[in-house]
Amino acid sequence: MPSTTSNPPFDGAANLPTIPKRRHRVDSSPPAEYHHHHHQQPVPNSPPDPKRARSDQHPPAAMSAKVLGKRPEVIDLTCSGGGGGITSTLPKRPSAFQPHMGARKLVIKNLRQPTSTHAAGVDEYYARIKEELDAALTSIFAGRPTAQPMEHLYRGVENICRKGEAAELSEKLRARCEAHLAGDEVLGRIKADGATADDITVLRSVLAHWKAWTAQLLIIRWMYSYLDRSYLLINKSLPGINDMGISQFRKAVFGNRKGPADAAPGLRVLSAICQLVDFDRREDERFDSALLKDSVKMIRLFGVYGKAFEPMFLTASHNYFVGFAEERSVSYGLKDYINACERLLRREAERCDLYNFDSTTKRQLRGDAHRILIENYASKLLDSGSVAKLIEAGDFESMKALYDLLKLSNIQKRLKGPWEDYIRAAGTAIVSDITRGDEMVIRLLELRRILDTMIRDSFYRDEEFTYALREAFGHVVNDREILSVWKESTAKGTSKVGEMIAKYIDMLLRGGLKTLPKTLLADRQDRADAEKSGIASTGDEDAELDRQLDQGLELFRFIEGKATFEEFYKKDLARRLLMGRSASQDAERNMLSKLKSECGSSFTHNLEQMFKDQELAKDEMSSYKEWIAGTGRDKTHNGIDLNVSILSAAAWPTYPDFQVLLPQDVVTQIDAFDSYYKSKHTGRKLTWKHNLAHCLIKAKFNRGTKELAVSAFQAVVLVLFNDVDGPGNTGVLSFDQIKQATSLEEGILARTLQSLACAKVRVLTKHPKGRDVEKTDTFTVNKAFTHPLYRVKINQIQLRETPEENKETHVRVAADRQFETQAAIVRIMKSRKSMAHAQLVSEVINQTKSRGAVDPADIKMNIEKLIEKDYIEREGGEYVYLA
Template sequence: MSTKAQGKRPAETIDLTSDPHYAATGAGGGRGGISLLRPHMGPRKVVIKNLRVAGAPTATDEYFSRTREELDEALAAVFAGRPTPRPLERLYRGVEDLCRRGEGEPKALAGRLKERCEAFLSGDMMAGVLEKGGTAAGDQQGCLREVVGCWRRWSKMLVVLRWIYSYLDRSYLLLKKPAQGVNEMGVELFRKVVFGGRKSGEVPVLGARVLMAVCELVEFDRRRDGRFDTGLLKEAVLMLRSLGVYGKLFEVRFLAESYKYFVEFAAEWSVNCGLKDYITASDRLLQREAERCDMYNFDSTTKRELRETAQRLLTVEYSEKLLDKGSVAKLLDAHDVDSMRALYELLRQSGIQKGLKGPWEEYIRTTGAAIVSDQARAGDMIVRLLELRRSLDIMIRDAFDKDDVFTYGLREAFGSFINEEKTSKVGEMLAKYIDMLLRGGLKTLPKTLLSDTRDRADAEMSGIASTADEDAELDRQLDNGLELFRFIEGKDVFEAFYKRDLARRLLMGRSASQDAERNMLTKLKSECGSQFTHNLEQMFRDQELGRDEMAAYKQWLVGTGKANRPVDLHVSILSSAAWPTYPDVRVLLPRDVLEQINTFDNYYKTQHSGRVLTWKHPLAHAVVRAHFDKGPKDLLVSAFQAVVLVLFNDAPAAVLSHEQIAQSTGLPPAELERTLQSLACGKARILTKHPRGRDVKPTDTFSVNRGFWDPKFRVKVNQIQLRETKADNAETYQRVAADRQFETQAAIVRIMKARKTMAHAQLVAEVISQTKGRGAVEPAEIKVNIEKLIEKDYIEREDGNYVYLA
């Protein structure tokens, strides 16, 4: 520094060129600066002179030159995989200084970086790969592995380059659109080396081999080839996505190769396996394709295109095989829920699941008709139908996702085969099934009909009573029976048999639950109306009135002093119009019982004038106190059994012959044989037959089994029940047919009274419509009933029409 005085104000000359990083303060400057204000001398003038030698390099030029050299050394180190000779912070500052000086233009700093990177990629890095993959021959997987390895190394190099050139990348090139950033430039260069430029229409041999190698890897996975490399496929897909060639180059080729594989797969499996194996293989294929796309980061469009292509080739083009009635029937027969679920999903994904409705309904009609027409197993008809219905409901629930199409198809198919045969006994058998259920409860049902855990969960979610409760389960089974009842056109047949069985349950006290009986009656009333259940309700009312009548009779006995009698009589009074008709069987009653009956008969006639009581002894039962050597027992027996047992009270030798018993009871031979067989040859042998044997003969004699013993005090002695004969059932059907004729005539009169005049075809159609709920009537039968009404002068013919006569 040199100073030269000028007048009173000395001047200072300061050389500030020694360091490019300098700072100066103004007047009154602060610490570390140059103060230009001196209070005792006043302000001074500062003159700055350039002391550089002309043409000599300055320290600034040397700094930037050194920075460029350091950046070149750093690039060489990065490309060689070595640590940079200078700290990254210093390299970053150097790039920043160069950019601030104006050397960040694409043709300067950025351009040199691109040239070095391009030279490295085309030379050192890809030399070995280009040598291996530059021709069509060679190991494609090895070529792919080399390219993926180069991309992995290059990606790591790009990270370091972005650190060094961060200022250039983020603060300079960002503002120089459309200049590429460091990362975009690096990706573009790698893509250009392997797959060619974006504008290039052809893919280089190396790129083509890479694409085919990736497709080949997927093929290895599809065919379970041991050469499949999980890590290589994942890295290859990520590389293709990162390079931006996934959608334009890879996806198109991959979908084309996949199409060929799906065609080959479908052709092979459709020829060499059945429907179940084909469904399983197709479902497994679709699952694996979806899982592979998710696991190896394939694009969502690829996954969608793969699935649509596979579904079209495997499902739509082979729909005839998938919807083959015989093959579907085999799966349904085997209750193969998993295969049917897979089949339904295959069809639903292609939008053709409704095509399964045809085979579904055909199977139901064929199977159901076979059950209904199987006369050898007619007794199991309803259980088998309910098991069929149960299996189909489970199929709809678990396989068809509760699709309403199949629910409606199920109902249509059941309605068709149940009423297909005019001689169908579904109504009769359903009434007997309901009788079995109301008598024995759930223990009479096979386990296949009971609710499972899924049913219980659905019941709890819907807010109804859980089927784990026995009453709720019984109610559900009654509902299942009503599901079949809804399909029956001949409901009058069901009514006749149900009425007969209900009467037996009420009179014999055989109902498992009175609540269930009432509940079933309510269901029938809701289903068919009050007219259908009128007689059934009257039967329950008769039971209640009978109890009230007996209570009044007991009070009358107490009032007249006749209460203390050896026989306690209980009478059920039935209205003949509501209850079934029962045959009258002659029997000689004991004197005490006969007196009680006459007393009640006289009492009832005084209370209800004009009424006549007809005693039905075959329906009666009794409790008899018997004394054996091991103690007394109460025997629950029928009236005929009680009449026989009482005879031994007066037997002098305690032995009675068959002829003596027949004369004393007056029972018909068939009833006497059944009664003696139940007492002497059954499980509870109250009498001893001489000689021993299972059959009762007129030469047999009988005595009281004094050694009889049973752990229970009250012992039920079952009467041998007569099996329902064909004649009995035929008689019931005849009564139903007769009632149906009267109902048909009533419907004709009712229609004609409302219409006055009708053509024959219209009248027949209207009669069928009004009577189909009770039972199907043939047009020929309607015509016969029309003729009968013409004879009775209800209607007449006039000009080809029927006219109602008031």
């Protein structure tokens, strides 16, 4: 092309020269020798550069006119009008192009001179290209680099396709690939490898040839890229080169698309994959994870996974699951069987995810495993005896695994049967254990604690199991057959469990949390749940005590004989209030509010009156002391500070009277208060209960003075030694002398002396020494007594409640129950006037169930009593109320 001088800058107002709208072809074909003057030699077996490939992809100049077309004329772009160029039909106008040195012509010419073309040269070129392509395929199949540069081969393929021989080229490529894969180089070697080896070796051989073929196919795709992106892309009936290569390899190894033929090695490949999975299941060292992953990927790509491999794999897995279940169910216990099944299912799921098994395979595999391992062996998993051992051992992990296992087959609700069976069996064993009656409630709460924790941690708070727990506990604490073992110490219609719950709450309110075993205290999860629900953290002692009271009330809700609980709770509350033994007044009132919320105000009326009496007694004593101070009688008290608790006889329990001779100074003070109270409240009578009194006295010993907190009986005995411990006195009192001076019963006196002379704190000395007090013993003051504290509390040795006294309380409760039943019958008949027997019995049961269950036989007996008392009468088939 001729060189041109540099052009001046364009003027914004100037116009560029126009070119007539006439079509001309500009040809820049390479010379006939087809030399590449301005291109570098490409690297063999490298993908062609598309930009470079398109610049020199034309056939040689010696081609027919049909291929090359008509060559264009020489065009002078600087010509205006008719000057040497192509004449324009447009109107003439002056050129805006003004170079410095005048007008110059820009002429575009062909790069080579026209030469004569011959068909023989074209045919020779295409024949040579085809031979080069064929040789290149041979080299690729052999794993060698191609003789010709890859870019040269790429252009050859493009030129063949442009010539119109793409179909022939495509067919030839397909035939060469098929011959290579089905021949001795691939299929032949695979068969040779498997002739004397196992299926795993065949799989390795197939996978190795597949990887080699994948690399070869990539080079082929580079070389035939133009064919792949033009002819094959447009022709939908023919696969692309990549799809064709995959299809050819699959056909060679696995036969047709429907599945591997018997003669093809595909069956052995699929069998080998199943063997690899089996090796993994049995933890065989022959397992090869990389081989399994690559194999599954290969068969998924070939399209034989779903139709050929999946059925074979599921069948093999089914057989393995059957054998696994049969073996473990016989040789393993429930816990080991659960763990084995859980581990198997987890590993099966992980394997499917890790090695890219299809999701349908995973779903079918899981369903088959659930049917075989769980549903077919549900009788083993739900065996009551085996489940009971896990619950009793507190094996939360195994129970959680069992629940999860059953949930996989949606039969977890069937676990409720063994769950209830265990609770009833364990609860019955606790309630009917006469030898450990004092531990009944603690053991029941420990059982309840384990079960609640299991529901929380193992059953995901499933409400079904919570309901089952309540039903089973209700049966245990109310079943008359179970409670019949306590008939010697109870009465008909009373509840031993109610009595023991009252004593448990008394223990809590007296001693606090230190009286409980650690197994009943809240754990970290309980505290977290309490904080989430807005309750104070159970890490606080008061909050934990409140929680333990709630646990006791949970058992209380189950019992039907609530009257028994009320009677014993009333006795224990009175003792705590009178003796000042409550660990916390706030806890006492909190418990009272809980009972009121649970049973109503009628249940807690007397209990609330007891607290009111305590407050009124304080006011009464304040008034009395003001009166004493005003009259000047406080100077005659000889240092005695009297405090009296005035109690309502109807609200408080009845206590027996004990005869005792009090010191004269004390008697004087008592008479003064008695006179004051009767003068203030007419028509009232005071009954003094000295056995409930307690005193604080000062005692002088050799090592200092101490304050002794003792009971009234202990104080009466100690004061006697003031009269014998002086000049001319021996300071010795015999058992008979003390008895005569105090008028105490022998049993009470013996326990009192034992607490003073034989217990841990010994202010008296017994002669002779021993643990028991005899009638022949003598006592002196232990002047050498010492104690680190100034105020020393000496506990009275309490006589435990005798079976007779316990029985008497139950009998009293049963009698009160009969009176309550009669009162209910009268109330019902007074409002209804007449009722049939069945209706009356049903209504009585409904009105009295809050206080405990009543037998229909007891109701009938009370109806007969009311008929005898002329409250009601029979008329026909009904009862009629008599006004």
